[in-house]
Amino acid sequence: MQKPLLFLCFIALSLWQCQSSDTQNTATxxxxxxxxxxxxxxxxxPPADSEAALRRKDSLLTIARDNFEQNPTALDNIIxxxxxxxxxSRYREAxxxxxxxxxxxxxAPELYRHRGHRYLTLRQFDQAIVDFERAxxxxxxxxxxxxxxxxxxxxxxxxxxxQFNIWYHWALAYYLKGDFAKAADIYxxxxxxxxxxxxxxxxxxxxxxxxxxxxxxxKANQVLEKISPDLEIVxxxxxxxxxxxxxxLKDPAELLNLDAPATxxxxxxxxxxxxxxxxxxxxxxxxxxxxxxIFRKVTATDYWAAFGYIAAEADLTRMQ
Numbered sequence: 001m002q003k004p005l006l007f008l009c010f011i012a013l014s015l016w017q018c019q020s021s022d023t024q025n026t027a028t029x030x031x032x033x034x035x036x037x038x039x040x041x042x043x044x045x046p047p048a049d050s051e052a053a054l055r056r057k058d059s060l061l062t063i064a065r066d067n068f069e070q071n072p073t074a075l076d077n078i079i080x081x082x083x084x085x086x087x088x089s090r091y092r093e094a095x096x097x098x099x100x101x102x103x104x105x106x107x108a109p110e111l112y113r114h115r116g117h118r119y120l121t122l123r124q125f126d127q128a129i130v131d132f133e134r135a136x137x138x139x140x141x142x143x144x145x146x147x148x149x150x151x152x153x154x155x156x157x158x159x160x161x162x163q164f165n166i167w168y169h170w171a172l173a174y175y176l177k178g179d180f181a182k183a184a185d186i187y188x189x190x191x192x193x194x195x196x197x198x199x200x201x202x203x204x205x206x207x208x209x210x211x212x213x214x215x216x217x218x219k220a221n222q223v224l225e226k227i228s229p230d231l232e233i234v235x236x237x238x239x240x241x242x243x244x245x246x247x248x249l250k251d252p253a254e255l256l257n258l259d260a261p262a263t264x265x266x267x268x269x270x271x272x273x274x275x276x277x278x279x280x281x282x283x284x285x286x287x288x289x290x291x292x293x294i295f296r297k298v299t300a301t302d303y304w305a306a307f308g309y310i311a312a313e314a315d316l317t318r319m320q
Contacts, residue, residue, distance in 0.1 A: 035089055036122045038304070039317045046089035047302035057088050075105050082114060083150055089305070091118045109138035113166050120169060121305050125177045132170030139163055144193070153235050164193040168203060172307060175206060176314050180213045197231040205239040205277070208246060212284050220246075242277030252278045258297055268301045276308035279315075292319060 034043035049057065061084040068077040078101035086094035098115035105111060116131030145162045153159065171186035187207040194203040204223050211220035227243045244250045255274040279294035295312035303309055 035091055036304070038299075039123055039313050040320075044304045047304075054088075057084070060084050061088065073104055075101070075108055075110065078104070079110055079114060086114075086118055086121075087150060091121050091305075094118050095122070107138055109135040109142075109166065110162060112138070113162065113169070116173070117165075117169055120173055120176070120307075120310070123310065125173050128173040129170065129177075132166055132173060135166045136170065139166060155234055159196055159198045159235060161193060161195075164190065164195075164199055167193055168206075171210075172206065175210055176310055178314065178318060180210050184210045184214060198234055198236045200226065201231065201233060201236045201239040201243060205236075205242055208243065209277070209280055212280070238273040238277075241274065245277065245281055252281055256294070258294065269303055272298050272301055272303040272306045272308050274308075276312050279312065288319075292316070 032045055035046050036044040038044055061081075064077070064080040064084040068074075068081045071077055078097065082094045082097035082101065085097060095115055095118050098111050098118070101111045102108070102115070112131040112135035116128040116135065119125070119128035119131060139162060142163075146158050147160050147162050147165055149158045149160075167186055167190035171183045171190055174180070174183035174186065184207065187203055187210055190203050191200075191207070194200045204226055208220050208223045211217070211223065224243065224247050227240075227247065229244060229249060231240065233240045241250060241255050245252060245255060256271065256278045258271065258275075275294050275298040279291045279298070282288075282294065283291035295316050298309055298312040299316065301309070304313075
C-alpha cells in the first residue's frame, strides 16, 4: 500500500503547484527559474504565451486535473495530467508525473514514450534514449494504437500512433546526439509505422537529413523518391515543404524570411520550423556560413522546445 500512497502524495503536491502557479509566477517574476539549459549552458525560460492560448491551456489542465482527482491511478489520467502540464512549459514537473506513473504502471510504454519526449526537450538525450528503448520493448507485439492529439488538427482526426512516436523520437534522440548511423537505422525502421502522408513526410525529412550528414547522397535521394508534390498533408506542411526544397521544387527563399521583425511571432515561429531545414540546405550545398547564420537566427527565438531549435543548437555546438 506504500507505493500508491506515495504516488498520491506526490500528485497532491503537484496539483497544489498547478493551482498556485499563478501566485508563484507573480511572486518570482523578478527572478524566474530556468526551465532548462541549452547545450552551451544558457538558461532557458518558458516563452510568453498569448493570453488566449494561456487560458485555453489552463482550462484543459483543469479538466485533466479533475479527471485525475476522480481516478488518480488510471493510466490515461496520469498521461493527460503530464501532457497538459508539459504544454504549459513545465517540463520537469511533467517528467516527475510520468516517473511516478511508471511506478504504478511499469509496463506502460506510453509513459516511457512521453517521458522520453520531455527528456529531449530538456536536452537530456541519453535519458530519452533509455526511455524510448524501453518503450519499444514494451510495445513489441501490441496492435498499432492511435495516439490522441493534444490539440485537434484541421480534420479533427489523430494521425500518429504510439508505435510511430516511439521510433520517431528515439531516432531523433540519436540525431541530436550526433550519432547519425544509429539515427538512420531507427528512422529506417520508423518508416514501417509511417503509414500516412503526414507520418511519411515527418520521417522522410529527418531520414533525408540524417543520410546527408552521413555523406550518403544516394540513399538520401532514394528517400526523396517517396515524396510527390500531390501528397495531401494535414499537419506536417513544414516537413513537406522542406522535402520539396531538397527535391529542387521549391526555392529556400519561399520557405524562410530571415528579416522577420521580432514582434511578428508567427514569422519567428516559421524561422524555427522551416529554418533548420533551410540551414541544412545551405550546408549540403557548401555554404556553411549561411547555414550557421540561419541556425543562429533559429536559436535567437524563444521557441527552444521545438526540435528544429534543438537540432540547430546541437549543430552550432559541434561547429564550435
